[in-house]
Amino acid sequence: MAQMQYSPKQLAAVLLLALASAMIVTAQDTVQEILDAHNTVRANVGVPPLTWDDTVATYADAFAQKRSADCLPIFSPLGHPYGENVFVGTGSEWNMLDAVNLWVSQKQYYDHATNTCSAPSGQSCDAYKQVVWRDTKAIGCQGVVCDGNAGVYIICDYSPPGNVVGQTPY
Numbered sequence: 001m002a003q004m005q006y007s008p009k010q011l012a013a014v015l016l017l018a019l020a021s022a023m024i025v026t027a028q029d030t031v032q033e034i035l036d037a038h039n040t041v042r043a044n045v046g047v048p049p050l051t052w053d054d055t056v057a058t059y060a061d062a063f064a065q066k067r068s069a070d071c072l073p074i075f076s077p078l079g080h081p082y083g084e085n086v087f088v089g090t091g092s093e094w095n096m097l098d099a100v101n102l103w104v105s106q107k108q109y110y111d112h113a114t115n116t117c118s119a120p121s122g123q124s125c126d127a128y129k130q131v132v133w134r135d136t137k138a139i140g141c142q143g144v145v146c147d148g149n150a151g152v153y154i155i156c157d158y159s160p161p162g163n164v165v166g167q168t169p170y
Helices: 008-022 031-044 054-067 096-109 126-131
Strands: 083-089 138-145 152-159
Touching: 031 096, 031 126, 031 138, 054 138, 054 152, 083 096, 083 126, 096 126, 096 138, 096 152
Parallel strands: none
Antiparallel strands: 083 152, 138 152
8 A cells, every 4th residue: 555645734734733723622722711610619619710721731732632632531541740631422423521520420429428419220320429528729721523533522630639538539
């Protein structure tokens, strides 16, 4: 099979198209909207607001790009420096605010008094607890439309991480 040769101009166009399709998810939501969605929930439980961190966002972007090939609901490998929430939806109509709202909806299963979760089988409250974790200061998020329009992969990373065993989020 002959290998295709692209001119620099053609290669740039292909790369630009790939980047544009990967950014479809984030174009619908501004950084401020993502922060506001998190910080409204955090204010409701009395914890300080988050800020956006470009380094954390770069990490989220790199991992989202890896997941764009398979769109599997996979988290970063153990040992990464951040807390993490992941959302995968079928189709390409999802945005980051949808993901944040889904994570926050886990609050209904969280009992702060006992620091336990009564979520139905197969679900947890960990994403909600990460959103409101009192010691988390910054986030970075990214979303991509997966190859073949197979779905959307959205990730938010949190620094420092939450969900410390034996501690309550607020």
